[in-house]
Every structure is written in C-alpha cells, then in structure tokens.
Amino acid sequence: xxxxxxxxxxxxxxxxxxxxxxxxxxxxxxxxxxxxxxxxxxxxxxxxxxxxxxxxxxxxxxxxxxxxxxxxxxxxxxxxxxxxxxxxxxxxxxxxxxxxxxxxxxxxxxxxxxxxxxxxxxxxxxxxxxxxxxxxxxxxxxxxxxxxxxxxxxxxxxxxxxxxxxxxxxxxxxxxxxxxxxxxxxxxxxxxxxxxxxxxxxxxxxxxxxxxxxxxxxxxxxxxxxxxxxxxxxxxxxxxxxxxxxxxxxxxxxxxxxxxxxxxx
Amino acid sequence: xxxxxxxxxxxxxxxxxxxxxxxxxxxxxxxxxxxxxxxxxxxxxxxxxxxxxxxxxxxxxxxxxxxxxxxxxxxxxxxxxxxxxxxxxxxxxxxxxxxxxxxxxxxxxxxxxxxxxxxxxxxxxxxxxxxxxxxxxxxxxxxxxxxxxxxxxxxxxxxxxxxxxxxxxxxxxxxxxxxxxxxxxxxxxxxxxxxxxxxxxxxxxxxxxxxxxxxxxxxxxxxxxxxxxxxxxxxxxxxxxxxxxxxxxxxxxxxxxxxxxxxxxxxxxxxxxxxxxxxxxxxxxxxxxxxxxxxxxxxxxxxxxxxxxxxxxxxxxxxxxxxxxxxxxxxxxxxxxxxx
Amino acid sequence: xxxxxxxxxxxxxxxxxxxxxxxxxxxxxxxxxxxxxxxxxxxxxxxxxxxxxxxxxxxxxxxxxxxxxxxxxxxxxxxxxxxxxxxxxxxxxxxxxxxxxxxxxxxxxxxxxxxxxxxxxxxxxxxxxxxxxxxxxxxxxxxxxxxxxxxxxxxxxxxxxxxxxxxxxxxxxxxxxxxxxxxxxxxxxxxxxxxxxxxxxxxxxxxxxxxxxxxxxxxxxxxxxxxxxxxxxxxxxxxxxxxxxxxxxxxxxxxxxxxxxxxxxxxxxxxxxxxxxxxxxxxxxxxxxxxxxxxxxxxxxxxxxxxxxxxxxxxxxxxxxxxxxxxxxxxxxxxxxxxxxxxxxxxxxxxxxxxxxxxxxxxxxxxxxxxxxxxxxxxxxxx
Numbered sequence: 001x002x003x004x005x006x007x008x009x010x011x012x013x014x015x016x017x018x019x020x021x022x023x024x025x026x027x028x029x030x031x032x033x034x035x036x037x038x039x040x041x042x043x044x045x046x047x048x049x050x051x052x053x054x055x056x057x058x059x060x061x062x063x064x065x066x067x068x069x070x071x072x073x074x075x076x077x078x079x080x081x082x083x084x085x086x087x088x089x090x091x092x093x094x095x096x097x098x099x100x101x102x103x104x105x106x107x108x109x110x111x112x113x114x115x116x117x118x119x120x121x122x123x124x125x126x127x128x129x130x131x132x133x134x135x136x137x138x139x140x141x142x143x144x145x146x147x148x149x150x151x152x153x154x155x156x157x158x159x160x161x162x163x164x165x166x167x168x169x170x171x172x173x174x175x176x177x178x179x180x181x182x183x184x185x186x187x188x189x190x191x192x193x194x195x196x197x198x199x200x201x202x203x204x205x206x207x208x209x210x211x212x213x214x215x216x217x218x219x220x221x222x223x224x225x226x227x228x229x230x231x232x233x234x235x236x237x238x239x240x241x242x243x244x245x246x247x248x249x250x251x252x253x254x255x256x257x258x259x260x261x262x263x264x265x
Numbered sequence: 266x267x268x269x270x271x272x273x274x275x276x277x278x279x280x281x282x283x284x285x286x287x288x289x290x291x292x293x294x295x296x297x298x299x300x301x302x303x304x305x306x307x308x309x310x311x312x313x314x315x316x317x318x319x320x321x322x323x324x325x326x327x328x329x330x331x332x333x334x335x336x337x338x339x340x341x342x343x344x345x346x347x348x349x350x351x352x353x354x355x356x357x358x359x360x361x362x363x364x365x366x367x368x369x370x371x372x373x374x375x376x377x378x379x380x381x382x383x384x385x386x387x388x389x390x391x392x393x394x395x396x397x398x399x400x401x402x403x404x405x406x407x408x409x410x411x412x413x414x415x416x417x418x419x420x421x422x423x424x425x426x427x428x429x430x431x432x433x434x435x436x437x438x439x440x441x442x443x444x445x446x447x448x449x450x451x452x453x454x455x456x457x458x459x460x461x462x463x464x465x466x467x468x469x470x471x472x473x474x475x476x477x478x479x480x481x482x483x484x485x486x487x488x489x490x491x492x493x494x495x496x497x498x499x500x501x502x503x504x505x506x507x508x509x510x511x512x513x514x515x516x517x518x519x520x521x522x523x524x525x526x527x528x529x530x531x532x533x534x535x536x537x538x539x540x541x542x543x544x545x546x547x548x549x550x551x552x553x554x555x556x557x558x559x560x561x562x563x564x565x566x567x568x569x570x571x572x573x574x575x576x577x578x579x580x581x582x583x584x585x586x587x588x589x590x591x592x593x594x595x596x597x598x599x600x601x602x603x604x605x
Numbered sequence: 606x607x608x609x610x611x612x613x614x615x616x617x618x619x620x621x622x623x624x625x626x627x628x629x630x631x632x633x634x635x636x637x638x639x640x641x642x643x644x645x646x647x648x649x650x651x652x653x654x655x656x657x658x659x660x661x662x663x664x665x666x667x668x669x670x671x672x673x674x675x676x677x678x679x680x681x682x683x684x685x686x687x688x689x690x691x692x693x694x695x696x697x698x699x700x701x702x703x704x705x706x707x708x709x710x711x712x713x714x715x716x717x718x719x720x721x722x723x724x725x726x727x728x729x730x731x732x733x734x735x736x737x738x739x740x741x742x743x744x745x746x747x748x749x750x751x752x753x754x755x756x757x758x759x760x761x762x763x764x765x766x767x768x769x770x771x772x773x774x775x776x777x778x779x780x781x782x783x784x785x786x787x788x789x790x791x792x793x794x795x796x797x798x799x800x801x802x803x804x805x806x807x808x809x810x811x812x813x814x815x816x817x818x819x820x821x822x823x824x825x826x827x828x829x830x831x832x833x834x835x836x837x838x839x840x841x842x843x844x845x846x847x848x849x850x851x852x853x854x855x856x857x858x859x860x861x862x863x864x865x866x867x868x869x870x871x872x873x874x875x876x877x878x879x880x881x882x883x884x885x886x887x888x889x890x891x892x893x894x895x896x897x898x899x900x901x902x903x904x905x906x907x908x909x910x911x912x913x914x915x916x917x918x919x920x921x922x923x924x925x926x927x928x929x930x931x932x933x934x935x936x937x938x939x940x941x942x943x944x945x946x947x948x949x950x951x952x953x954x955x956x957x958x959x960x961x962x963x964x965x966x967x968x969x970x971x972x973x974x975x976x977x978x979x980x981x982x983x984x985x986x987x988x
Binding site: 017018020022029097098099102126127128129130131132133134135137138139143144145146147160161163164165166167168169170171172173174175178225226227228229230231232233234235239240241242243244248249251252253255256258259260261262263264265 | 341377381416457462464476556573593
C-alpha cells in the first residue's frame with residue numbers, strides 16, 4: 001500500500017449560503033465573498049487515507065479541481081497529515097459538469113502515477129450529485145464502492161468493506177486498485193494539530209493546468225459537458241405556511257399527500 | 266414533437282421491487298402521453314420475470330429482462346455492463362433511475378460508460394417542445410432550483426428521489442417481455458458480495474429520526490399521546506415534546522425538544538398542539554418540512570411552518586392515520602418495515 | 606502596524622475551535638457538578654499541541670509563541686473557561702522551568718508537561734496572602750543534601766491532578782529570601798490537602814498543598830537561592846496574567862454570541878428584542894469590550910514574542926479583561942431576562958466564571974499598582 005489519492009473539494013460555507021446571489025444575466029451563482037470550507041465528507045475520506053498512512057506508511061496525495069483560491073483550504077487539509085496536494089486549475093475547466101469534472105480528475109490521477117486506493121466523500125454539500133466517484137472510477141477502469149461506512153484491511157491485497165444501503169448493510173470483499181466513497185459514519189476525522197499546521201506549511205501544493213493534463217478541449221469545461229443549465233431560480237427559504245382547508249377528511253388527504261411527496265410514504 | 270423511448274431502471278433487491286421504479290414508470294407514462302412513444306422497464310436479477318405483468322400494468326410497454334444468477338445480488342460492474350449493452354441495443358432517448366443507494370452508485374457509472382449526461386435527484390421532469398427532457402434539480406440545500414438539459418448526448422439520464430413521482434394504479438394493459446441474453450458470469454468483475462444484512466429497525470432516537478411527531482400543551486392530557494405515538498410509529502419516526510407536557514409528567518424529559526432539550530433536524534416535523542415559543546423552536550427550526558396543527562389561528566408556530574392546519578388534533582389525526590395506511594404498499598403496516 | 610493574524614494563527618484558531626466545540630460540551634455537566642478537571646481531555650489536548658504549545662521542541666513541545674497560546678486559550682475559554690484556566694497554569698510551570706531551570710531539570714520536568722502526562726502547578730499563594738508575596742510563611746531549610754519544606758499553599762490550580770509542583774518558600778527573611786523549588790508529590794512529607802469548591806471556573810481543580818517536613822533533593826531548587834521572587838514575578842507577569850486574560854477573553858466571546866443569538870430569537874411586543882435599543886446598545890457595548898480586550902491581549906502577547914518587556918501591557922490585559930468579562934456577562938444575563946438566572950441556561954455560567962477570573966492569577970488591584978508605577982515613573986522626584 002504505497003500511495004493513496006484523496007479527492008477533495010472546497011465548497012462554499014453553508015453558514016454563508018443565505019448570502020448567495022445570482023447574476024440575472026448569466027444565470028450563475030456569484031461565489032465571491034462566500035468563504036470556502038473543505039467538503040465535510042471529504043474529511044472522512046482523508047481520515048481513511050491517513051489510517052492507511054499510519055498502518056503502511058503510504059503516501060497520501062490530495063487532489064482537487066478548483067480555482068486557485070483553494071490554497072487555504074488545501075493547506076488546512078494538508079494540516080490533517082497529508083503529504084502533498086495537487087490542484088487542477090484552469091479557466092478551461094470552468095463550467096464542467098460531473099462527466100467533464102470526472103474526466104479531468106481521472107487524468108490528474110493518471111499524471112500523479114501509480115496508486116493503490118482512491119478515496120472520496122460520498123457527496124458534496126453544494127452540488128450533492130454524488131456522481132463523481134463512480135464516474136472517475138469508470139474513466140480509470142477500476143471498480144468503485146459508494147456509501148462505505150466501514151473499512152477493514154486484513155492484508156494489503158484485500159479490503160473488507162461495509163456499504164450502507166436503505167434497509168441495512170452489504171459486506172463486500174475488494175482488491176486494490178479501487179475507488180471508495182465514504183459516509184460520515186465511516187470514521188472520526190482527526191483534529192488538526194499545531195505540529196501538523198507547522199509541518200504543512202512546508203508541504204507542496206502543485207498546480208496543474210490543461211497544458212499539464214493535455215485533455216482534448218472538446219472534452220472539458222462547458223464544451224465537454226453533456227448536461228447544460230437551461231435556467232436557475234433562487235428559492236426563498238422562507239417557509240410558506242400554506243393553510244390547508246376543508247373538512248378533517250380533506251385535510252387528512254392533503255397532509256398525507258404532502259407526507260408522500262417528502263418520500264416518507 | 267419527436268416520439269420518445271423512455272427507459273426506466275426497475276430496482277430490486279432479493280426479488281423485491283423498490284417502489285421508486287414503479288413511480289418512475291408512472292412518470293414515464295405521463296411524459297409519453299405528451300410525446301407519444303414507448304416506455305421500457307429494464308429489470309436485472311434472478312427469477313425476475315414474475316414481475317413483468319405488474320410492470321406492464323403499471324405503465325411499461327416493454328419489459329427488458331436480464332435474468333441470470335450472475336446478476337443476483339446487485340453488483341455495480343455487472344449491472345453497468347448489462348445496462349450499457351441493453352442501451353446500445355434498445356437505444357432509449359431517456360433513462361430514469363431512482364436516487365437510491367443503488368441508483369446513486371449505478372447511474373453515474375453507466376452515464377460515464379455511455380459518455381452521456383446525468384442529473385441527480387430531480388424533483389420534476391418535463392419535455393420541451395421538441396420532446397427533449399428538462400430536469401429540475403435542487404441545489405444549495407434547496408435554496409436554488411436549476412433546469413438541466415442534455416441536448417446532444419443519449420440517453421438523457423436522470424435520477425429521481427423516491428416519493429417524488431406517483432405510481433400508477435394497475436390497469437389492464439398489454440405489453441411485451443424481451444429476455445436479454447446474459448452470457449458472462451462476471452466472476453472477476455469487481456468486489457464480491459459476502460453478505461447482505463437487513464436490519465431490524467430499533468427504537469428511533471430523537472436526534473436521528475427522519476420524522477418527528479411532537480406534542481405540546483395543546484394535547485391536553487396524557488391519553489392524547491397515544492395517537493401521537495401511533496402516528497410516529499406509522500411514519501417510522503420518533504415522538505418529541507415541548508416543556509409543558511414534560512413538566513406535567515405526560516412524557517419523559519428525554520423527549521423534550523428545545524433550548525434546554527434536544528435539537529432535531531428531521532425531514533418531517535409535525536408539531537401538534539404546540540404554540541411555538543422560541544425556546545422550543547430553536548430545537549426544530551432547521552427541519553426540512555414543518556407541519557403544525559393548532560386550534561389557535563394566531564399560534565406563533567404557524568409563522569415558521571411550511572404547512573399550517575388550524576384545527577383540533579383529535580379531529581385531524583384519526584383520518585390522517587387512515588389516509589396514510591391506505592397509501593402504504595401491500596403487506597406493510599408502517600413506513601419502516603423493510604422489503605423482505 | 607499590522608493588525609491582521611497570519612494564516613498560521615487563523616488555522617490554529619480554527620483547529621482549537623473545532624476541537625473545543627466537539628469535545629468540551631459533553632464534559633461540562635460533570636465539571637459543574639463535581640468541580641473536577643476532566644483529566645481524559647488531557648491526552649487529546651496534548652495531541653492537538655495545547656499542553657506543550659510554548660514548550661521548546663527539544664523537550665517535546667510545539668515551540669509556538671505567546672500570541673498562538675493566547676488564541677488557543679481564548680478559543681477554549683469561549684466554550685468553557687475552566688479548561689484554559691487549568692491550561693494556563695500548566696503553561697506557567699513550563700515557563701518557570703524553561704526560564705530558570707538547569708538543563709537536567711528541563712530535561713526531566715518539561716517533557717511530561719509538554720506531552721500532557723501530568724499537569725503543571727505553580728504554588729505561590731498561602732493563607733497568609735497571595736498578593737503579599739514577600740509575606741509568605743512557608744519555609745525551606747537546607748539540611749545536608751536535602752531541602753526541608755514546611756508550610757501550606759492554598760488556592761492552587763491543578764493541585765490534585767499533578768505529579769510535581771513548583772513551590773515558593775522562604776529561605777531567608779525579606780525580598781531576597783524567597784526561593785523556588787520543584788517538589789514531587791511522592792517526596793516524603795508532601796501531600797495534597799483540601800479541595801476548594803468555587804462558584805465558577807468549576808472544572809479547574811483548585812486545592813491545597815501541604816508540606817510537613819517535606820524532604821526534597823538539594824538539586825530541586827529552581828533558580829538561585831534567594832532568586833525566588835524573580836521566578837514568581839516573571840512567571841506571573843509574563844505567563845500568568847496573559848493566560849488569565851486570554852481565559853476571560855474567551856468568556857467575553859461567549860457572552861456576545863449567547864446574548865446576540867438570544868436577542869435575535871426572543872420575541873416580545875411582536876418583534877425580536879434585538880430591535881429594542883436598550884438591548885442592542887448592550888450588545889454594542891459587549892462588541893466593543895471584546896475588541897478592546899482582544900487588542901490588549903494580542904498586543905501584550907505579540908510583545909512577549911518579540912522579546913520586549915511587557916509587564917505593563919500584561920497587567921492591563923489581565924485587569925481590564927477580567928473586569929470586562931464580568932460587565933459583559935452581567936449584560937448578557939440581563940439580556941436573557943429571567944432566563945438568565947436559570948441553571949439550565951449557559952449564560953449564568955459565564956457570569957460565575959467571569960467573577961472567578963477577577964481575583965485569580967493576580968488581582969486587578971496589584972495589576973494597578975504596577976500600572977500606577979509606570980504612569981508616575983516620568984515624574985518621580987529624584988533623591
């Protein structure tokens with residue numbers, strides 16, 4: 001077990017989401033002024049990789065596709081104990097949907113070199129599609145397992161994974177190379193120690209653009225994204241307080257409809 | 266508008282169909298009414314042809330069955346291969362998946378294999394004037410709704426959360442079954458399943474519950490709690506309370522939600538007979554959906570509710586329990602009982 | 606003048622904040638009930654680097670400076686001030702050893718403190734007085750190759766959770782008669798006495814140390830014989846006062862957050878009470894006090910890191926911040942109305958904690974003696 005790669009993503013801090021504004025012309029969200037944090041589930045992925053480092057002395061490399069202002073977030077994750085970081089940043093990547101993003105990340109991983117395991121968080125707070133893990137694995141032609149809530153390493157050739165499903169769990173046996181995405185039950189991410197803060201100041205963050213990755217321009221950014229945004233609407237989080245009317249049976253029916261819509265029935 | 270071929274992945278585990286597949290058949294049928302065309306159900310597993318009749322009755326024109334012991338239980342890589350082959354052969358314009366644990370893992374892998382677009386947990390699907398799919402996707406914790414299109418790549422793929430679409434009532438319909446040829450045994454394809462472990466649902470801790478039914482002073486007496494407990498049990502939720510019922514001894518303190526009690530963030534919070542004092546509200550105001558029932562039309566809780574019912578819980582809850590029971594899938598007595 | 610904190614300092618703050626918010630609240634109920642320090646927090650705090658923050662790396666410490674320490678204590682204090690109270694005295698012991706210890710003493714006693722194996726103690730105060738340092742009664746007499754200590758120390762932080770203590774005692778009369786010693790709890794004649802039950806900072810262990818013909822090895826004198834006053838004054842001035850100030854600063858942080866949050870949610874007359882000027886002006890006061898105290902504390906610590914004399918600055922930071930914490934906590938309690946005096950609400954603890962910071966670690970009045978001297982210095986008549 002020599003090298004672990006962890007995909008991490010800076011996301012806008014949920015505490016500041018109520019300050020989000022939309023550009024009415026381009027229909028894109030204005031992210032300036034909203035501070036970034038590391039996607040919370042990514043910390044569980046980093047922790048899993050650091051456990052491999054503790055056990056096997058593996059190198060832990062962080063990989064992120066983000067604008068250059070991601071440095072402070074990457075520095076923070078390096079201070080959890082990772083060895084180095086690679087930031088994929090290029091204007092040409094902007095507007096990528098999950099397919100294009102996964103293609104870029106996969107190429108970044110190929111450029112980093114050989115690896116044993118790739119770790120991701122199960123989903124991100126902002127997009128929440130949870131699509132990138134499976135897609136990166138597909139492009140690298142390696143198996144992947146999502147919703148991992150427990151990982152045991154009996155030996156370097158086999159992993160025992162517990163996957164969370166709706167009604168319970170599935171136990172799987174898998175071999176590296178492999179991509180895993182973690183739920184928050186998987187582990188408790190370690191706190192950032194002062195010693196690691198000092199050490200992380202000396203750890204390398206390499207920045208690569210498309211000149212380093214050399215991906216065909218038609219396969220990245222907006223051009224490389226099969227899905228396109230046609231419209232964007234800001235929804236007020238104000239609760240609407242819709243008053244139900246009618247006799248008790250009618251009200252009961254409307255309430256049951258609402259409960260069904262929430263996916264509970 | 267061009268005729269559409271809409272494919273729906275019918276998820277099943279251990280022979281039990283997940284409702285979301287049937288819900289998506291219902292939606293597909295609705296979209297086909299507009300565009301004309303066909304709805305295909307894609308089913309993978311072992312001994313699954315028994316479901317064909319039901320799938321046709323629920324809206325499928327064609328049921329594509331990949332029946333093989335190599336496909337039971339579900340494994341990501343074999344399912345991706347079979348579906349990719351089926352898509353090449355049967356060429357759906359649109360392919361829908363439930364945004365379940367399985368769907369979230371499988372749909373993206375398939376989309377990458379087919380080099381096509383996928384949008385996640387759509388809350389609505391429509392067709393534009395040309396018959397192309399418009400996918401409504403929430404983001405930023407619900408603060409934003411985006412309309413996504415996949416203009417050039419095929420199939421246009423989308424995942425939809427369970428419960429968003431509606432199953433059709435089974436009707437007499439005709440359709441055909443096609444058995445897909447599954448030759449591979451997929452032995453070396455990815456991780457091996459050692460065990461599938463279905464868990465008994467245990468007493469739901471308040472903080473973890475998806476549904477919280479909370480009662481306040483308005484319940485009036487300890488007997489009133491029985492119906493709250495019934496409602497919570499029916500919805501696989503937990504019972505909570507404000508301070509006054511705790512002080513009266515109607516419920517234990519462990520059930521108290523609020524400033525000096527617990528904080529909950531369930532998908533559904535129902536406040537019954539609760540006025541809405543701020544010490545309670547700070548314990549539940551981040552719930553996804555807040556439904557309040559109170560006899561006082563000016564109760565403060567209505568200011569922060571999504572749905573407000575001015576009325577007596579003694580009149581509203583019994584018919585509500587009845588309505589919910591009629592909507593439960595056959596054989597289930599509550600929303601938490603897992604498929605066998 | 607650069608008033609901004611560095612990226613390193615911001616990340617340090619973040620790290621302590623995350624730790625404090627997750628790990629300390631579950632311990633508070635027991636701390637309030639028993640007054641005992643949650644000793645199980647020592648290991649995770651050591652792992653974070655809190656126990657050894659100012660200790661040199663060669664003795665197992667992190668080797669960061671006093672500004673970093675102030676920020677770390679502030680963040681701990683924001684969640685529960687008893688914790689930084691205990692930690693700041695722990696750091697005082699490390700500082701005293703580092704400033705006055707022989708190489709052997711540093712090698713032996715700093716690593717267990719830095720690594721959080723035990724807690725640090727600096728014992729000056731006695732029933733006869735704390736402010737009146739020179740008036741202490743505890744004695745130390747050299748008999749052969751042992752010092753014999755007699756006396757009692759009271760109001761000692763970490764008294765019952767430490768394996769060794771730095772103790773001041775008289776070796777002769779007068780200001781040049783005080784000496785400092787390192788006493789291990791297993792040395793014959795050394796023992797812990799009563800435990801005190803404070804109304805605030807509960808969870809920081811406060812108790813008595815008793816020396817009854819206590820024998821310690823000759824080499825356990827810390828610094829010069831007769832140089833004890835310098836040990837006491839330097840340690841209190843450069844580590845103790847800023848440590849107390851940072852603890853109180855954390856309390857003021859919490860006062861602002863609790864009061865502003867409550868005022869935004871509590872509805873009276875149909876609106877949140879934050880819309881009432883009397884309430885919002887209280888919040889403006891707390892906001893200003895927080896910034897004043899932060900500037901005082903950070904500047905004094907910055908000066909220490911630049912190796913500048915900062916006794917006056919530390920005296921101001923301690924006196925002002927602890928008094929301000931009481932004022933702000935009182936305002937925060939008042940903003941909560943009658944809920945403010947209920948035990949189940951956090952804000953009453955802030956007031957009790959703030960009140961206890963005032964006499965601890967050097968009274969504000971002694972601080973003012975120091976400052977008055979500085980104010981009058983240019984006008985002192987020459988003899």
